[in-house]
């Protein structure tokens with residue numbers, strides 16, 4: 001934990017930012033995006049670095065969560081006590097069904113099959129004409145909390161996102177340290193060893209996959225509320241790739257690396273988009289260079305300096 | 308004669324046209340060290356794979372403690388009391404020696420679907436794991452990452468992991484392979500100690516070790532058991548000498 005001072009500082013900074021004059025609409029929107037994507041990235045890091053399950057379809061569970069909000073919104077269900085469990089439950093269910101198949105494979109096959117399931121979700125969302133189809137769907141309102149428009153308040157929403165991110169990190173760290181996580185970590189390194197002590201890795205991996213999906217669904221709930229809009233683009237494999245990239249950029253071996261990865265990714269993307277004309281031509285190569293030269297990712301840099 | 312703890316009935320396995328296990332029937336009696344020897348490629352490792360469920364035999368039965376386990380997976384056989392080591396050492400390199408053994412302890416002690424408490428600080432599993440490490444002489448290496456242990460230490464660690472599952476039958480695939488002379492001596496002393504407490508199926512190329520440790524020996528050649536008997540019987544068997552020992556001593 002001592003080596004985690006930087007991500008803790010990042011969380012503190014995010015907590016203090018609105019009080020230090022960064023409470024405007026632009027800043028809080030940007031920070032919400034960072035925190036929600038970081039939340040999704042941490043749960044993906046739990047899968048990739050913890051369980052060794054390199055999913056290229058994680059955005060789909062985020063998307064399922066977001067679409068749950070949209071679909072319920074279209075049917076006038078906007079109460080958090082119903083919408084949030086629905087978003088989490090739908091994403092968990094989606095992960096359970098797709099994971100039950102995907103986890104039977106490994107390596108490149110696993111990557112491809114998660115990608116395929118992600119695309120399935122993408123095309124399904126595109127074809128939901130009643131909920132905007134390709135164009136996406138704009139929420140009538142943010143989700144209400146026991147009838148109050150709590151989440152509509154910029155500051156409240158900011159701290160809800162921050163709390164969700166911190167909770168995600170703590171939860172995933174706890175899980176990885178537990179007996180359950182020990183089996184996951186052992187199976188990542190040597191699955192046959194795990195079998196030879198009497199444990200089949202499959203159910204552990206599936207539970208991990210469902211948990212990560214559920215967290216993704218919660219992130220999707222927040223994302224839909226942050227933008228008050230959902231669209232198939234949020235489910236695309238590019239988004240899954242971005243999440244995976246945040247994990248790698250931050251360093252696969254540490255959960256909190258994904259927080260650094262998400263911050264760096266979103267800030268860089270935003271800055272380039274504002275300042276460079278053909279920014280995507282610069283962004284791509286920059287990402288490639290970062291992966292090539294930052295072995296162990298950003299978190300690896302921090303730990304090496306201070307560890 | 309006592310009921311055999313393990314009984315193999317006419318096991319068969321083909322890889323393409325190659326009969327790797329060609330009608331093997333064999334009994335392991337409670338309390339004995341039963342050695343399986345045979346030249347390279349005789350099918351010894353495949354036989355252990357079939358006994359432990361890593362490989363499915365094409366035909367035949369594996370009966371363990373009176374129960375047909377032929378269709379059970381490796382984890383389920385381990386939970387039934389079969390533990391094995393691998394010819395190529397198999398540990399979790401990133402885990403400490405202690406955590407490697409503690410994994411086996413938690414698998415035996417009950418549910419691994421526990422999500423809240425940090426596993427590394429569970430006293431009960433750690434104590435049992437330390438006991439197993441002490442049994443193989445690795446107590447002072449408990450906190451070393453398994454990947455950083457010497458080859459002989461890794462072999463001993465794999466033994467400790469197997470012991471921590473509290474097996475009724477230990478299957479050891481060439482536990483001495485690749486160990487230096489000193490390590491070999493230590494491992495033989497360890498196996499001698501284990502002999503009083505465990506039933507062991509031992510695959511080993513080191514004849515001196517086999518003849519010192521084994522109660523009975525089966526000779527496997529091209530997937531067939533050509534002889535089973537006491538050490539003295541096997542040493543004196545002309546067929547065995549011709550097929551195996553002869554070329555070994557030449």
Ligand SMILES: Nc1ncnc2c1ncn2[C@@H]1O[C@H](COP(=O)(O)OP(=O)(O)OP(=O)(O)O)[C@@H](O)[C@H]1O
Pocket residue numbers: 322327345346347348349350351352353354394
């Ligand atoms: N999965 C496989 N596919 C095809 N052939 C295999 C397979 N596994 C083993 N074999 C072949 O089966 C034969 C027996 O192999 P096995 O590893 O069981 O022998 P062994 O007696 O353990 O040999 P060694 O003493 O070298 O460890 C060998 O000819 C090997 O090449």
Ligand SMILES: [Mg+2]
Pocket residue numbers: 351352353394480
């Ligand atoms: Mg072999």
